[in-house]
Amino acid sequence: MNNRIKPESFAELLLANTPLIDVRAPIEFQQGSLPGAVNLPILNDQERALIGTTYKQQGQEAAVKLGYELISGAVKESRVQLWAESIQANPQTVIYCFRGGKRSQITQQWLREIGIERPIIEGGYKAVRGFLISELERYSQTHSFRVLTGATGSGKTRFLQELKNEIGLVDLEKLAHHRGSAFGSMGVPQPSQIDFENQLSLKLIRLDRDFPKDFKPLIEDESRLIGACHLPGAFFESLRSSSVIWIDEPLDKRVDNIFKDYIVDSAIGLAVASIPRCAEEVEILKSEALRLFDRYKNAVKAITRKLGGLRAQEILVDLLAAETQFLESGELFANRIWIEKLISWYYDPMYSGSLEKRQSHVLFKGSYEACLGFCRDEVTVSRP
Incomplete structure (x- = not known):
């Protein structure tokens, strides 16, 4: 299975009303999301802020380590369970985070560990948002x-x-x-x-x-x-x-x-x-x-x-x-x-x-x- 949705498939993805899981923090989701998305974050707002501060003060390695510490044990299990239940109800689900980086990749990996294989969006929300802006501009100028x-x-x-x-x-x-x-x-x-x-x-x-x-x-x-x-x-x-x-x-x-x-x-x-x-x-x-x-x-x-x-x-x-x-x-x-x-x-x-x-x-x-x-x-x- 192709585990990434590439930019040339963005239109097809959206036109098919594909169910989407947005694993960004709620504050990001509220500012804007992709059509058809539900927000099931890998990090809540407080966890995201704490990891962001750690990244600025101590660097990427310390921030990643803190992330795995925060999202472990019962916390990890509960979030993976939410993703699994959503995918069970919507088997064609695709996953995305902001740039298609660690958050969506980790989500994909954790789901794979329980036998669920779902693709992520290459470039994440930012890439699809750019595509939508470009298409809106193109249509407006040509129609x-x-x-x-x-x-x-x-x-x-x-x-x-x-x-x-x-x-x-x-x-x-x-x-x-x-x-x-x-x-x-x-x-x-x-x-x-x-x-x-x-x-x-x-x-x-x-x-x-x-x-x-x-x-x-x-x-x-x-x-x-x-x-x-x-x-x-x-x-x-x-x-x-x-x-x-x-x-x-x-x-x-x-x-x-x-x-x-x-x-x-x-x-x-x-x-x-x-x-x-x-x-x-x-x-x-x-x-x-x-x-x-x-x-x-x-x-x-x-x-x-x-x-x-x-x-x-x-x-x-x-x-x-x-x-x-x-x-x-x-x-x-x-x-x-x-x-x-x-x-x-x-x-x-x-x-x-x-x-x-x-x-x-x-x-x-x-x-x-x-x-x-x-x-x-x-x-x-x-x-x-």
Whole structure:
């Protein structure tokens, strides 16, 4: 068996969704990891720090000796057992550390001692990370996109969801775990910037494999920042220079969409849904709803300078009225008032200004349904 995955096989490794064991310390894993990896470290954070200090003060030989002393006996057995159990559940597992050096090699050797033979990645995490950055840059410089644009509430995210099994597309908000606005938190942690870039690169590599070279994937229009994640420079430039498909929906329909996404389908809507629940569950949902109202109020405060003090205060009063209505009667319609003001006073002017500056070439402009039909007719490319 070839016991090393070489650089020319990195794309195949990632495209196959190969299970990976990352034996780096947890602090390294949290900063960024490879798609499909689980962290089963050979050294925990404290052990790694202690060995690093020893290396600096006494040299490599002393550091290696300390490592074997720290990871011996029951400690070694427990970690080898974790690796073995993971490999038993995922027999195609590949192992990596930072540079493909001692940590992955020792892991491989210890597994071999109990009869398990698994390959390691040549060059480790650093080599694959370099490959992913290079591929992201290459794709961005050699491809353009069809950018799905439209004012806030046009239903762009739902549009991508409808087409996800029909055409090649990139859902940046899904990769970033964020809807891309001051109100866009999905209630789950965003990935690290490195993990976001790695997943984006892998998505582009997959599109490159599955579609013709001149294919232009559909992608939602985004600003440089999606929550805490930012789009890499070359990729963002390609996005901004690409032609657009423009969903043009009236204000009342956009208010309906935002009301559904951010109120009815949120913890607020669940708290008043006519589904039989025990008293304890009702209280939990109510608490989650109130936290969401607080998050919306904080989001308005965060954009006060751009929105304007008086307008921000008016929207906050409307939000409080909607929260009061929710608590007193379980009704939700008052939320439409602050949603419409926020769209009209903040998002629409910001969107119009951005699109005007870019002077983008418009491939098609129409209603949600008309744009959907255009994409199905003009963009769909059958997979080989």
